[in-house]
Amino acid sequence: MATQFAGKRWRLFTLAFVTGLYTVLTLGLYRFWQKTRLRRWYWSAIRPGGQPLEYVGDPFEKLLGFLIAVVILAFYIGVVNLLLMFASFSLFHGNFAAYLLSFVGVVPVWFYARYRARRYVLARTRWLGLRFGLAPGAWGYAFRALLYWVLTLLTLGLLWPLMTFRLEKYRTDRTFYGDIRMQQEGRWTMLLGALKWIGWSLVVGLVTLGFALNGLVPLVVLGCVVGPVMFLYGLAYYRVETLKRLTAHKRAGPLRLTLEARPWRVLWITGSGYLFAGLASAVPSLVLLGLFLHLQSLGEQVTVGHVTEALAQADRWLVVALSVMTYFGIFLVWTATTHVLVTMPLWRHYATGLTVYGTEHLPQIRQRPRDEHTEAEGFAEALDVGASL
Structure with missing residues (x-):
């Protein structure tokens, strides 16, 4: 049984941005509703055998x-x-x-x-x-x-x-x-092979150190480029490869799983996604800076000196208000764009690579009692760890 992913980028962006705005306006109180709505969206987008998950x-x-x-x-x-x-x-x-x-x-x-x-x-x-x-x-x-x-x-x-x-x-x-x-x-030794690219990156680092001791500057520069790139790929490879091997050795009664995922794809989604999200987050700053300069210069030609002088002479509360607006504007755009450019593509990549076997035995599985779990994920929320999607 293959798994599909049915989410659309624009719907997610709108949901993340609007719920983020509500969170800001309520001084953080709405974040519990924001997280619930986002999880429901992600869960419903993942559909093993065409049947969506429910949160x-x-x-x-x-x-x-x-x-x-x-x-x-x-x-x-x-x-x-x-x-x-x-x-x-x-x-x-x-x-x-x-x-x-x-x-x-x-x-x-x-x-x-x-x-x-x-x-x-x-x-x-x-x-x-x-x-x-x-x-x-x-x-x-x-x-x-x-x-x-x-x-x-x-x-x-x-x-x-x-x-x-x-x-x-x-x-x-x-x-x-x-x-x-x-x-x-399975056994833990089946994961040893997932360390190979990290190991090779350390070898490159040692060789680069040897080049540095011998004064081979061009090779040192090459090693300083290749080594970190190989190490970053090694981290992605370890994460993806261990996840694939562990998934292939999971069993839930008659059900078994396999996962197909590509480390380079995961690394590309993460790196490019955060890069473009960072660029998009600069838009609110540029917009508000342009508005500020327009209000201060009244259409005159603006230079770096004009900017410095305008900031020095501006009303303090105007600067504070624009700073707060800029900060929360960056926060909202960053949150929404990282969902669209990083989180969603990664979920889609992993979800579409997941296959469930033994589903003909599903009618034999019975319901389990509801876990009340009165404090929910409050400790993770309070410590700001492990309480994300």
């Missing part, structure tokens, strides 16, 4: 969960930081140790929040009327993620595939579709 999340759940999480985190961070600051001044006569330990203490909460956000999103996602779900296990995931990150850093990235596989297996083995549990099969 049934409630913005009031998100708002309430956010408020609960803020209260808990404020108490946790406040009490912990107070104790750490007291210990730091008592034992080390300074606050550096307190700040360091405070950061380390928040890292497990960061991973915890990511898992909780994933659990909420899956619990509010349906296909063919059947709910997805994720079993509890956020603290287990947080401590495993912390452990594997330490191992990865200590081995200079050599155990990155081990971390990728083990964390994905932890999440997948606790994921449900209806009443069937998913399983992540």
